Amino acid sequence: MSILLSSVLNGLSFAALLFLIAGGFTLLYGIMRLLNLAHGALYLWGAYLAAAVISGTGNYLLAVLVAGGVVGIATVIGGVGLFARVQGNELREVLLTIAVSLVLADAALAVWGGHPVGVQAPEFLRGAADFMPVAFPIYRLFLMGLALAVGFGLWYLIERTSVGALLRACVDNRAMLASLGVNVRRLYWFVWMAGGFLAGVAGLLGSIVFGIAPGVDVQILLLALVVVVLGGLGSLSGAALGSLVVGLSYSFATVYAPELLYFIIFGPMLILLVIRPQGLRGANA
Amino acid sequence: MRLSVTSLAAQYGQGAALHDVSLEVAEGEVIGLIGRNGMGKTSTLRAVMRWPEPTVTAGRITVDGTDLTRGAAHRPARIGLGYVPQGRMIFGSLTVEENLSVLTRAFGRATVRAGLTRVWDLFPKLADIRNRRASVLSGGEQQMLAIGRALVGQPRILLLDEPSEGLAPSIVDELTGAIRNLANDGVGILLAEQNLTLAVSLTDRLLVLEQGRVVLARDSSGVDINDPTLRSHLGV
Amino acid sequence: MTTLMPQLTSRWTDQTNQNRRFLAVVITLVIVAVAPMFLQQFHVGLLTRIFFMGLLAMSLNVLVSLTRVLSLGHAGLFGVAAYVVAIGVTRWELPFLTAAAVALVVTGLVSMLFAVMIVRAQGVTFVMITVAQGMLLWGAAERWVSVTNGNNGIRGVRPPEFIQTANDFYWAAFAVVAVSVFALWRLHTSFLGTRLRGTGDSPTRMTSLGYSNAWHRFIAFTIAGLFAGVAGILYVGYFGFVSPTTLHVGNSVQVALAVILGGSALFLGPLLGTAVLLTARTWVVPVTDRWNLIVGALMIVTVLFLPNGLAGAFASAWAKLTRRIPRLAGRRSPDQNAPSAPAEPPGSSQPSGTPERPQH
Numbered sequence: 033m034s035i036l037l038s039s040v041l042n043g044l045s046f047a048a049l050l051f052l053i054a055g056g057f058t059l060l061y062g063i064m065r066l067l068n069l070a071h072g073a074l075y076l077w078g079a080y081l082a083a084a085v086i087s088g089t090g091n092y093l094l095a096v097l098v099a100g101g102v103v104g105i106a107t108v109i110g111g112v113g114l115f116a117r118v119q120g121n122e123l124r125e126v127l128l129t130i131a132v133s134l135v136l137a138d139a140a141l142a143v144w145g146g147h148p149v150g151v152q153a154p155e156f157l158r159g160a161a162d163f164m165p166v167a168f169p170i171y172r173l174f175l176m177g178l179a180l181a182v183g184f185g186l187w188y189l190i191e192r193t194s195v196g197a198l199l200r201a202c203v204d205n206r207a208m209l210a211s212l213g214v215n216v217r218r219l220y221w222f223v224w225m226a227g228g229f230l231a232g233v234a235g236l237l238g239s240i241v242f243g244i245a246p247g248v249d250v251q252i253l254l255l256a257l258v259v260v261v262l263g264g265l266g267s268l269s270g271a272a273l274g275s276l277v278v279g280l281s282y283s284f285a286t287v288y289a290p291e292l293l294y295f296i297i298f299g300p301m302l303i304l305l306v307i308r309p310q311g312l313r314g315a316n317a
Numbered sequence: 318m319r320l321s322v323t324s325l326a327a328q329y330g331q332g333a334a335l336h337d338v339s340l341e342v343a344e345g346e347v348i349g350l351i352g353r354n355g356m357g358k359t360s361t362l363r364a365v366m367r368w369p370e371p372t373v374t375a376g377r378i379t380v381d382g383t384d385l386t387r388g389a390a391h392r393p394a395r396i397g398l399g400y401v402p403q404g405r406m407i408f409g410s411l412t413v414e415e416n417l418s419v420l421t422r423a424f425g426r427a428t429v430r431a432g433l434t435r436v437w438d439l440f441p442k443l444a445d446i447r448n449r450r451a452s453v454l455s456g457g458e459q460q461m462l463a464i465g466r467a468l469v470g471q472p473r474i475l476l477l478d479e480p481s482e483g484l485a486p487s488i489v490d491e492l493t494g495a496i497r498n499l500a501n502d503g504v505g506i507l508l509a510e511q512n513l514t515l516a517v518s519l520t521d522r523l524l525v526l527e528q529g530r531v532v533l534a535r536d537s538s539g540v541d542i543n544d545p546t547l548r549s550h551l552g553v
Numbered sequence: 554m555t556t557l558m559p560q561l562t563s564r565w566t567d568q569t570n571q572n573r574r575f576l577a578v579v580i581t582l583v584i585v586a587v588a589p590m591f592l593q594q595f596h597v598g599l600l601t602r603i604f605f606m607g608l609l610a611m612s613l614n615v616l617v618s619l620t621r622v623l624s625l626g627h628a629g630l631f632g633v634a635a636y637v638v639a640i641g642v643t644r645w646e647l648p649f650l651t652a653a654a655v656a657l658v659v660t661g662l663v664s665m666l667f668a669v670m671i672v673r674a675q676g677v678t679f680v681m682i683t684v685a686q687g688m689l690l691w692g693a694a695e696r697w698v699s700v701t702n703g704n705n706g707i708r709g710v711r712p713p714e715f716i717q718t719a720n721d722f723y724w725a726a727f728a729v730v731a732v733s734v735f736a737l738w739r740l741h742t743s744f745l746g747t748r749l750r751g752t753g754d755s756p757t758r759m760t761s762l763g764y765s766n767a768w769h770r771f772i773a774f775t776i777a778g779l780f781a782g783v784a785g786i787l788y789v790g791y792f793g794f795v796s797p798t799t800l801h802v803g804n805s806v807q808v809a810l811a812v813i814l815g816g817s818a819l820f821l822g823p824l825l826g827t828a829v830l831l832t833a834r835t836w837v838v839p840v841t842d843r844w845n846l847i848v849g850a851l852m853i854v855t856v857l858f859l860p861n862g863l864a865g866a867f868a869s870a871w872a873k874l875t876r877r878i879p880r881l882a883g884r885r886s887p888d889q890n891a892p893s894a895p896a897e898p899p900g901s902s903q904p905s906g907t908p909e910r911p912q913h
C-alpha cells in the first residue's frame with residue numbers, strides 16, 4: 033500500500049519535473065518547428081550556472097535569473113547567429129542542434145570539471161511532509177505546484193495575451209504574418225529567449241533532484257524527447273499528458289521492473305509513433 | 318505613393334516563374350493583372366511582398382524611390398502596401414478580432430484602433446462575429462476578413478489576389494462594392510484576376526501576364542471583352 | 554577488356570573513362586592490400602578501424618543519400634551485431650564465424666522490425682523514431698545485465714583461428730569491407746537504387762508510377778541495418794570488447810557526422826569522412842581532452858559551409874580546375890556517380906533521381 037502510494041506520488045512529482053524540463057523544448061518546436069536537440073546541453077549549463085551562484089551567494093532567486101538569463105541570451109545569440117543560415121531545412125537544423133550540444137556539453141566539462149555536483153533545495157523547501165504511510169519531500173510537492181503554475185502561465189500567455197496571438201498567428205502562417213508588417217525575426221528572438229530561459233531554469237530545478245554530472249544532458253534530452261513525442265510535438269497539453277504517462281510509468285518501472293525500465297519508457301513512444309505519428313494530442317506530424 | 322516594378326524576374330528554387338514583369342500603381346489607380354492559371358500573378362504579388370519564395374533574381378521593386386527588392390519581409394507592409402493573398406490565408410486559430418489586433422505591435426495601438434473601426438464600417442457583418450474563431454468562417458467572410466486585415470495598417474496601395482475566387486456572385490458583388498469604395502477613398506489597387514468581366518469593370522488599366530511576362534497593356538475603358546487578342550491571351 | 558595505354562592520343566570516350574576508373578580501383582586496391590607490409594602497427598590499426606567504421610558510415614549513407622532521411626540510431630544496429638557475436642562467442646562458445654552469421658540474422662531481423670516502424674516517418678519524425686530505437690537498444694544493453702553484463706560490457710571476444718596478427722585482421726577486414734562496398738556500389742547504381750532515390754526525392758511520382766514508398770523505405774532501412782551489422786562484427790572482432798557506449802546515441806551522432814563531413818552525395822564520401830575523423834582523433838586525443846568540442850565545431854562548420862561535405866568541396870574545386878585547364882584532367886566534368894534519372898513516364902521533364910550536386 034505504502035509502496036503504491038509512494039510510487040504514485042513519486043510518479044506525479046517526476047511528471048511535474050518532466051513537464052518543467054520539456055517546456056522550453058516544446059515551445060521551440062511548437063512555434064518554430066525546431067527540434068532542439070541541444071536542449072539537454074542548455075539544461076546542463078543552467079544547472080551548473082545555478083549551482084555556482086548558489087554556492088557563491090546562497091541566493092536562489094539570483095540563481096534562477098542567472099541560469100535562465102544567461103542560457104536564454106546565449107540561445108538567442110546562437111539561434112540568430114547560426115540558424116538563420118539553415119532555416120527551413122529540417123535535417124540541417126537538427127544536425128546543427130546536435131553539433132551545438134556537443135560543443136556545449138564538452139565546454140561544460142572543460143569549465144566545471146567532471147565531478148558530480150549536488151544542489152540543495154532552498155531552506156524553506158527542505159524536509160518532508162507526512163502523508164500517513166509515507167513521508168514525501170516538500171521540494172517535490174513544490175515541483176508539482178510549480179508545474180501547475182507554469183503550465184497555466186504558458187497557457188494564459190499563448191491563448192489570452194497579444195503576444196500569444198502573435199505566436200499563434202506565426203504558427204499558422206509565418207510568411208503571411210510577416211507580409212502584414214510584423215517583424216517575425218524579432219518574434220523569433222523572443223521565442224529563442226523564452227525557450228533558453230525555461231531550459232536554464234529547468235537545469236536548476238532538475239539538478240536539485242538529479243544532481244549534475246557529465247552525461248546528464250543526454251538523459252534530460254531523451255526524457256524531454258519522449259515526453260513531447262508522446263504528447264504531440266509542440267502541444268502544451270500534450271507535453272503535460274506525456275509527462276504524466278512517462279512520470280508514472282518510470283516510477284512504477286523502477287520499483288517493479290527495473291530491467292525493463294527503458295523498454296517501458298521508449299516502447300510506448302515507439303508504438304505510438306508508428307500508429308499515431310502526431311502524438312497523443314498533436315494536430316499533425 | 319507609387320509602386321514601381323521594373324523588369325522583375327523571380328524563381329522558385331531553380332524554376333523560373335517570372336521573366337520580365339514591369340508595372341506601376343499609384344494611389345487612386347486601380348490596375349488589373351490578368352492571366353491564365355500559372356502565368357505568374359501570385360508570384361508577382363509575392364515578390365513585391367517579399368515572401369520567402371519566389372526569390373527575385375533580377376529587376377527592381379521600389380515605392381517612391383525606396384528600394385524594396387531586398388530587406389526584411391515586414392518592410393513592404395510598413396511602407397504602406399497591403400496584401401490580400403490568394404486563398405485568404407487568415408489565421409484560423411485566432412478570432413476574427415485577433416486577426417486584426419495581432420498587428421498592434423507592428424503599427425501601434427492608435428492606428429490599429431482606427432483600423433478596426435474602418436473594417437467594422439466596411440464590413441458590418443464581421444463586427445457581429447468578431448469573437449468567432451476565424452477557421453469557422455464562410456468563404457465570403459474569410460475574404461472580408463483578409464481584406465480587412467490588410468487595411469489595418471492603413472495601406473496606401475492594396476494588392477489583391479483573386480478575391481472573387483470560389484465565391485457566390487452575390488458575395489462577389491458585395492466585395493466589388495467594397496473594393497470600389499476603397500478606390501474612391503484614394504487607395505491604389507493592384508488586382509490579380511482571372512475573371513475578365515470583373516477586372517474590366519473594376520480597373521482603370523489592364524496588364525496581361527503570360528509565362529511570367531507582361532505581354533499586353535490596355536486601358537480598361539476601351540477594352541472590349543470580346544476582343545479576340547485579349548481572349549486568345551486569356552485562353553477563353 | 555582493359556586495354557590500358559593506347560587511348561592517350563585518341564579522344565576520351567566513356568569506355569576509356571570506365572577503363573581508367575577500373576584501373577584506378579585496381580591500383581588503389583593493390584596499394585591498400587600491400588600497405589600493412591610497409592606501415593607501423595599503429596597505422597595498420599588505424600586503417601583497420603577506418604575500414605569498418607567507414608563501412609558503418611556508408612551503410613548509413615544508404616538512408617541519407619538515397620531515401621533522404623537521417624537515422625540517429627544507426628550505431629544501435631551496429632551494436633546489436635557486436636553484442637550477438639560477443640554473447641555467441643563468450644557465452645554460447647560458438648566459433649566466431651558462426652556467431653557472426655547468427656549476428657547478421659539477428660541484426661537483419663531487428664532492422665526489419667525497426668524498418669516497419671519508420672516506413673511512414675519522414676524528416677524530424679524519422680530522426681526521433683531512430684533516436685528512440687537506438688536508446689531502446691542502448692537501454693537493453695545497459696539494463697539487461699543478466700545477458701549483456703550491463704555497463705561492464707563483454708570482454709574477451711577472440712577473432713577466428715586463422716587471424717593471428719594485426720595484419721591478418723587488417724586483410725580480413727579489408728576483404729570484407731571491399732566486398733561490402735562493392736555490393737553497396739551495385740545497389741547505388743542499380744535500378745533498385747534508383748527507385749530508393751525516387752522514394753527520397755519524389756515520393757509522389759513513385760506512387761504515381763505504381764511503386765510503394767513504404768516498401769522501398771523498408772528495404773533501404775533493412776539493407777542499411779545489415780551492412781551496419783557487418784561493420785559491428787568487424788568492430789567486436791577488432792576490439793574484442795563491446796559495451797553500451799558502442800550503441801549510444803553519441804556514437805550514432807559521430808557516424809552521422811562522418812557522413813555529412815565526407816559528403817553524402819558522393820559514394821565514397823562517408824568513407825572519406827570517417828578517415829578524416831579517425832585520423833584527426835589520433836592526433837587530437839593525445840594533446841587535449843576536448844575531442845567532442847572539436848567534433849561539434851567541425852559539424853557546425855560542415856553544416857553551415859559545406860553542404861556537400863569535403864568530397865563535395867573537392868569535387869567542385871576539381872570541376873573549377875578542369876574547366877579552367879581542360880587538358881590537364883582530360884575530362885570535361887567532375888565524376889558524377891549518379892546514374893541517370895529513374896524510369897519516368899514519357900513527357901515528364903524534371904529530373905528526379907539525381908542526388909545533390911556539388912556546388913559550383
Ligand SMILES: Nc1ncnc2c1ncn2[C@@H]1O[C@H](COP(=O)(O)OP(=O)(O)OP(=O)(O)O)[C@@H](O)[C@H]1O
Nearest residue numbers: 329332334352353354355356357358359360361511
Ligand atoms: N511554391 C511553388 N514552387 C514552385 N513553383 C511554383 C510555386 N508556386 C507557383 N509556382 C509556379 O510558378 C508559376 C507561376 O505561378 P503563379 O502561382 O504565380 O500563377 P498564377 O498566375 O497566380 O496562377 P493562378 O491563377 O492559378 O493562381 C507556375 O508555373 C507555377 O507552377
Ligand SMILES: [Mg+2]
Nearest residue numbers: 358359360403
Ligand atoms: Mg495565383
